[in-house]
Amino acid sequence: MKNETDFIVNFYLPILASVIIFFVTLLAPKFLAGIKQPTIETEIRLGIVGFKIPLSLWVKNIALTKAFCYVLSIALLIYAFSIDFSRYFPALLKMDVYYDVNGIERTLGRLDSQDRAQLDIDKNWHSGVEEYDRDVVVNIQSLWTKQGLPNYWPENVPPRPYFSGSGQATFVVERTAFLTYKIVESIGKLTYSTTSPRNEVKTFSGASKLKPTAASYIRPTIGQLLAKQSVLIMPEFMQIFGAGSVHDGMANGEYDHALIAATKISLLPMPSVGDTVFLWRSKTGKWVPIAYAIYR
Incomplete structure (x- = not known):
């Protein structure tokens, strides 16, 4: 609530x-012409330095008055869009990840x-x-074999309807310039589970770590914010699979493949993070959506 008020x-x-200053300046100055000898003085203060200008001077110099008001209106608008939007996003995101194709289609449909x-x-x-499923399942099973672990994957069961993950991810963003931001840290730690009928629930750990690329930069334009109030970010991550506790998944796991996390970031009406679609690059060079995340 404090962040919202701020x-x-x-x-x-x-x-x-x-907006008020702009339209008042555009529509109202004519009524000042009828004022004969205004005695009101207006004060302009910049920090601790201030000076007073008689209203009569403003009335006699309508062009100067309008120019000043228009500049002030533009300055206020620039100030609004120059605030650090990164201050209003959570640094830690709790998330659930799902792999069912219908859910992927629904998430893509929101874009x-x-x-x-x-x-x-x-x-x-x-x-x-x-x-992707064939490639990743083989790699995961090979990792478990090398680590002397049993095969966690249920046999003869399609993995996607019964496969999910839950955990959290850091999301640290810094402003580098006017309307330019950079994701400087994002590490996700998940516990994956397979829950298929008449099979034992099996879990294993995994993690994802931000891969430093140009996609870590976020550069919305004022026009984009006014038209769409949002921006699509697509940072790249290293997908790591391991075993044991989710807390040591980064240490025990191996970098298996890269993913991009396509996420719609809304800046207006209030800063918020939308659902994420995870995409994997296929042999064709195109991106394939393989999972989605819902934040809670």
Whole structure:
């Protein structure tokens, strides 16, 4: 609640003041011409330095008055969009990850056509999902064999409907310039579980770590914020599978493959993080959606 109040004060109030000043300046100055000898003095203060200008001077110099008000309106607007948006996002995200194809389709359906085009998804991505499953399951089973562990994967069971993960991820963002941000840390730690009928529930650990790439930068434009109020980020992660506790999954696991986490970040009306679609690059060079995350 404190963050919401702070955001309203630092973002919406300057915009409201900017709009009021702009339209008052545009529509109201004519009534000042009828004032004969105004005795009111206006005070302009910059920090501890202030000076007073008689209203009569403003009335006699309407062009100067309007120019000053327009500059003030623009300055308030720039101030609103120059605040550090990263302050209003949580540094730790609790998440549940699912792999069912219907859920992936629903999550993709929440993205608009421009966002989906930006993802460059393979038209035959359902086949790509099967390729990913074969490749990853073999790699996981090979890892467990090397570590002398039993096969956690249920035999003769399609994995996706019965496979899920739960855990948390850090999300640390820093502002580097005006409307330019960088994700400087993001580490996810998950406990995966397979829950299939008439089979023992089996769990194993995994982790994901931000891979330093240019995709870690977030550069929304003012026009984009006004038109869509959101921006699609696509940072790249290293997917790590391990065994044992989720807390030591990073230490015991091996880097298996890279994923991008396509996430819609809303800056307006209030900063928030939308659901994530995880994508894997197939042999065709296109991206294949293989999972989705819901934050709680």
